Amino acid sequence: MSDKFDVAIVGAGPAGSAAALTLAREGLSVVVFERGEFPGAKNMFGGVLYTTILNKLVPNFWEEAPVERQIVKRRFGLLSEKSEAAFEFRCEDYNAAPPYNQSFSALRARFDPWLAKKAEEAGALIIPETVVDDLIWEGDKVCGVKARREGGDILADVVIAADGVNSFLAKKAGLRKEFKWNVLAVAAKEVIGLPREVIEDRFGLEGDEGVAMEFFADSVAGMVGGGFIYTNKETLSVGIACSIDAFIGKKIVPNDLLERFKKHPSIRRLIRKGETLEYSGHMIPEGGFNQVPQILTDGLLLAGDAAHLVNASLYHEGTNLAMASGLYAAEAIIEAKKKGDFSKQGLKSYQEKLECSFVMKDLKKYQKVEAWAHANPKFFTEYPDLLLDLIKDYFTISEKPKQTIQENLYKKFRTHLSPLRAMIEINKLRKTFL
Numbered sequence: 536m537s538d539k540f541d542v543a544i545v546g547a548g549p550a551g552s553a554a555a556l557t558l559a560r561e562g563l564s565v566v567v568f569e570r571g572e573f574p575g576a577k578n579m580f581g582g583v584l585y586t587t588i589l590n591k592l593v594p595n596f597w598e599e600a601p602v603e604r605q606i607v608k609r610r611f612g613l614l615s616e617k618s619e620a621a622f623e624f625r626c627e628d629y630n631a632a633p634p635y636n637q638s639f640s641a642l643r644a645r646f647d648p649w650l651a652k653k654a655e656e657a658g659a660l661i662i663p664e665t666v667v668d669d670l671i672w673e674g675d676k677v678c679g680v681k682a683r684r685e686g687g688d689i690l691a692d693v694v695i696a697a698d699g700v701n702s703f704l705a706k707k708a709g710l711r712k713e714f715k716w717n718v719l720a721v722a723a724k725e726v727i728g729l730p731r732e733v734i735e736d737r738f739g740l741e742g743d744e745g746v747a748m749e750f751f752a753d754s755v756a757g758m759v760g761g762g763f764i765y766t767n768k769e770t771l772s773v774g775i776a777c778s779i780d781a782f783i784g785k786k787i788v789p790n791d792l793l794e795r796f797k798k799h800p801s802i803r804r805l806i807r808k809g810e811t812l813e814y815s816g817h818m819i820p821e822g823g824f825n826q827v828p829q830i831l832t833d834g835l836l837l838a839g840d841a842a843h844l845v846n847a848s849l850y851h852e853g854t855n856l857a858m859a860s861g862l863y864a865a866e867a868i869i870e871a872k873k874k875g876d877f878s879k880q881g882l883k884s885y886q887e888k889l890e891c892s893f894v895m896k897d898l899k900k901y902q903k904v905e906a907w908a909h910a911n912p913k914f915f916t917e918y919p920d921l922l923l924d925l926i927k928d929y930f931t932i933s934e935k936p937k938q939t940i941q942e943n944l945y946k947k948f949r950t951h952l953s954p955l956r957a958m959i960e961i962n963k964l965r966k967t968f969l
């Protein structure tokens with residue numbers, strides 16, 4: 536193996552492989568180190584793969600990529616202990632091929648190896664089962680990595696740290712600080728096997744259609760976060776994700792919260808008779824815009840979760856941002872190579888590309904969501920309970936005249952929430968999400 540490359544990439548997740556593919560196609564020499572037995576072996580997500588960038592990297596990817604189902608239906612449910620109110624949207628147009636619909640369910644143990652293989656076919660060298668422990672420095676410039684292998688000191692003009700949420704390389708380079716617990720979420724997920732026909736009948740799907748379902752409030756014991764079910768071809772991805780400080784405050788561990796979620800009357804019917812095939816846990820960087828660290832320095836770029844590029848509003852969009860940042864990082868390096876300048880100045884178009892794109896624009900738009908969620912616990916406990924209680928009263932048939940029922944509903948509502956308070960809360964929501 537040559538011990539000097541144009542680019543060394545740490546991590547073969549969506550960010551690292553997107554960068555490797557783009558660089559290798561331009562003829563740059565690229566090495567990718569992945570600590571897993573194979574790319575994707577250690578990776579998990581919810582997961583809906585958002586694919587606007589993937590479609591640029593591999594046009595018509597859906598004809599060959601191991602995606603599961605095309606998401607044609609989205610559902611957001613609000614749970615109390617015994618009730619559920621949901622908003623569901625289904626659109627026949629979403630059955631059309633991308634670019635119309637860009638959302639697919641996927642399993643990372645299948646998707647990540649496929650994308651890494653694309654990079655390999657383009658000429659990148661992918662080295663699995665290899666942890667990178669440190670960066671190599673020449674003065675203030677990063678000029679390589681120390682991989683945990685014999686002869687593992689590898690020199691490169693530029694290093695891309697695509698090593699995920701816990702990026703030790705970003706920390707070693709002094710680009711990010713210690714985390715606070717409220718900017719990270721922890722997720723627990725099971726992949727539950729069910730026959731294909733059962734999934735389609737139970738979730739109202741045909742062929743390769745899929746649904747993405749998210750559940751809030753009692754789904755996660757009123758904590759900041761939510762539960763999810765995403766349909767795959769012959770499995771369901773079922774999980775919960777909440778901020779770490781919520782777990783600490785509630786003194787509950789992720790696995791117990793997942794078991795609780797699976798037992799809720801609205802959930803247990805959907806997963807009935809399923810067989811748990813896999814269990815996994817992972818962290819999500821949910822701090823958004825305000826937590827994005829310095830993303831470049833001389834000879835080093837951060838991409839994907841390593842740069843905290845996750846839109847954790849209602850979209851839970853991380854994969855698309857990861858692939859976008861991998862692509863932009865690669866483009867910036869290609870430009871820097873033409874100038875022969877791999878300094879921070881020479882690589883600065885990476886920052887500009889991110890800022891001009893949906894990546895930073897979306898993170899900026901939703902920058903208040905995390906703080907709002909932590910400052911307004913009533914939206915995860917009291918208000919959903921009240922709303923579901925009122926809906927229950929409204930639909931409960933009795934011999935009381937409907938006029939009386941409605942007057943009682945209004946009285947109950949006012950006892951818990953004055954009209955002024957309701958207006959203030961709605962205004963807060965508007966300012967946070969719109």
Ligand SMILES: Cc1cc2nc3c(=O)[nH]c(=O)nc-3n(C[C@H](O)[C@H](O)[C@H](O)COP(=O)(O)OP(=O)(O)OC[C@H]3O[C@@H](n4cnc5c(N)ncnc54)[C@H](O)[C@@H]3O)c2cc1C
Nearest residue numbers: 546548549550570580581582583667699722839840853854
């Ligand atoms: C529970 C959960 C649900 C999610 N749901 C969604 C969703 O539905 N839709 C969506 O778009 N996003 C979702 N996300 C976010 C999404 O998964 C991430 O944003 C995305 O995977 C980031 O990609 P990445 O390549 O930056 O990092 P990762 O996918 O984390 O890849 C990092 C890679 O680096 C490797 N690595 C780490 N350290 C080293 C080292 N020192 N040496 C060598 N290799 C190393 C790891 O093994 C890994 O392969 C979810 C995340 C979680 C945890």
